[in-house]
Each structure stands twice: as structure tokens, then as C-alpha cells.
Amino acid sequence: MLFNMKLLINFSLNKKTMMGILVVLVLTFFPFFGVGNPIGATDHQEWRSPCGGESRSLPLPAELQGLLPVNPDPNGDHNLPGILGELVIKMKETKDKVQELKQNYTDVRVRTGDCTDYLEASYIRLAGFPSAPAFKGAMRMISEMNLTDIFRNDYHKLSVVMIFIEQVRWDEETYENGQFLTTLNGIFQNLKSLLCVMSNALRTQDAEVVDFANRSEAMNQRYRTMSRADNHDRDYIIMRESYKLFGNLILKYAALKDFLSSSP
Known part of the structure; x- marks a missing residue:
């Protein structure tokens, strides 16, 4: 782990401060090369066609059928509460999976108490990882913002999360013998389903995604070429921030659903 690295420090800073600074420095400034080949920038980008195939307007996954009419009205705002309700359900499922994986990382890969604290x-x-700003209320x-x-x-935010999870999955299978791959696959597929529902929600507004996340721009190359030990820290932080993000989104979309349901 990052925290097992021995340094000679001549400053009178306390241990916690120095360990925190060390993590920031390693994750921010020092890439580790020669660990393996990261995912290529031109590989298939599933967030561009989350409903399957190459078209963004293909049917929803089987478990999400029934949310939209067969021929959705571009101005069919009346159907939005149902779509938003499904988003909330899927976000809660994803948040639970993220928390489960974060706990697994704590138990198995970042077990040292000080390490977890830092x-x-x-x-x-x-x-580049999406932040979770405070929820302001639906109205x-x-x-x-419309x-x-x-x-x-x-x-876009969920696409970026998907890009980070994509790399975590690749490293999990390559270096960790797929120990937590089942949970990661579940998170990845949930993200894909969420994007599919959102793309169809946009259709009710007679709109579509016009600016897709770019793999090479969303996730810095240094996060793809670190040592195995540093990957463990990276993965923990990804789950920590994902948990916060989904907590924020759940509040946001539940409030939007209630607001639109009560609107005339």
C-alpha cells in the first residue's frame, strides 16, 4: 500500500498530516508505468449506446419495459414521474452494491485502520471524478436548469463513473483473479441501465445526448497505469465518491418525481 512506503521526513508535521499528503502526491503527481496495458481509447464505449446496439433509441432492457409508451410522445411529460421513479430504484440498488464493495475493500485490501482513515x-x-454537490430542492x-x-x-456524470468502473473491472480481472468482479459487473450493468432510462427520459423532452464523455479525457492516464497497491487506494476512493454521488442523485430524482407528480 501507499502507506507502507518508508520516507525520511525532517518536518515536524504529525503523522496523519504526512500520510494524507503522501496519498495526494502519489494519486495526483506520480504515475506508475509498466503495470499493464490500460483500456484503449477507441475500444467500444457502452455509455454511447446504453440501450444496446449502436442506436440510442433501441428498446429498454427487459426489466425496464413498460416505463414508456410504445410510441412515446416527444412532449409526454406525463410519463416522467414513472421514469424518475425507476431511476431512483436503480440508483438505490447501485448505491447498495457500491457500499458492499467499499466494505469489501476495507476488509481485504485497505485493512490497516490508519489507511482507511486517510x-x-x-x-x-x-x-475528473464527478462530485456530489449539495441538493438544492426540486423547485x-x-x-x-431545465x-x-x-x-x-x-x-455525463454517470458516464464518467462508468469509465472509471470500466478500468476497475479490467484491473480486477487482470490482477486480482476476479475476486470482486461479480459485484463490479453488477455496478457496471446498473450504470448502463440508468443511462438507458435517462436517454429515454430525454426523448420525452424531444432531446438526446449531444456530448458524450470521452474515455481518454474523463479518466487521466496515470490512474490506468499505477501499481497494484495504488490501484487498491484508487478503487476505494472511487467507491467512496460513487456512494456520495448516488446518495445525492437519489435525493434529487425522488424530489423531482414528487414535484412533477404534484404539478398540474
């Missing part, structure tokens, strides 16, 4: 520090983040949110922009913004 990785929970709010200032230790991964560049204020809609007054500041539904199309809300869906597009969150579609």
Missing part, C-alpha cells in the same frame, strides 16, 4: 479524507480525490433546481439540461448533465 482514504476517507475529503481532500483526497481523483481528478429551485428546475428554476435554474429538465433536458438536468438529464444531460447527470448522463
